[in-house]
Amino acid sequence: MQKELIYIGSDHGGYLLKQAIKDCLDHKGIPYKDVGSNSAEIVRYPTYAEAVAVAVSEHRASKGILICSTGIGMSIVANRFKGVRASLCTDSYMGRITRAHNDSNILCLGGKITGELEALDILENWLSTEFEGGRHSISLGMIEALDNDRI
Numbered sequence: 756m757q758k759e760l761i762y763i764g765s766d767h768g769g770y771l772l773k774q775a776i777k778d779c780l781d782h783k784g785i786p787y788k789d790v791g792s793n794s795a796e797i798v799r800y801p802t803y804a805e806a807v808a809v810a811v812s813e814h815r816a817s818k819g820i821l822i823c824s825t826g827i828g829m830s831i832v833a834n835r836f837k838g839v840r841a842s843l844c845t846d847s848y849m850g851r852i853t854r855a856h857n858d859s860n861i862l863c864l865g866g867k868i869t870g871e872l873e874a875l876d877i878l879e880n881w882l883s884t885e886f887e888g889g890r891h892s893i894s895l896g897m898i899e900a901l902d903n904d905r906i
């Protein structure tokens with residue numbers, strides 16, 4: 756059986772913040788798989804967003820983290836994949852609420868938008884918050900219906 760992991764990816768704009776996030780995951784003993792990129796050399800973000808989103812789409816208990824300069828491109832690409840609920844978060848409140856209300860399964864961050872300490876606070880809330888269900892399940896069901904109707 757596939758071991759559920761956090762899949763993590765970045766482009767050059769997110770590379771440095773990704774190293775800090777990986778250090779934090781290491782410290783917490785949380786297993787992850789880094790799909791690249793592996794340096795601050797210029798690369799194109801859809802490559803890494805697709806790799807993480809496909810993994811999360813295929814392994815629904817998994818989660819992902821994607822970081823580019825703004826987090827926007829990563830979220831645009833990741834949300835094209837079935838079952839993916841990618842959330843671009845810029846503060847820790849968003850990190851908590853997107854788990855509680857949206858059952859976010861991919862966290863997107865902007866390496867040139869969010870400083871390391873704030874990003875680690877966002878990550879902490881995103882990792883430690885459970886989906887609340889209840890009325891939010893209705894919204895998720897509506898999103899799933901859109902996924903199934905997608906042309």
Ligand SMILES: O=C[C@H](O)[C@H](O)[C@H](O)COP(=O)(O)O
Pocket residue numbers: 766767768769797800823824825826827828829
């Ligand atoms: O949404 C896209 C991301 O923020 C990219 O990191 C950004 O577009 C890369 O731009 P550049 O190639 O100028 O560093």
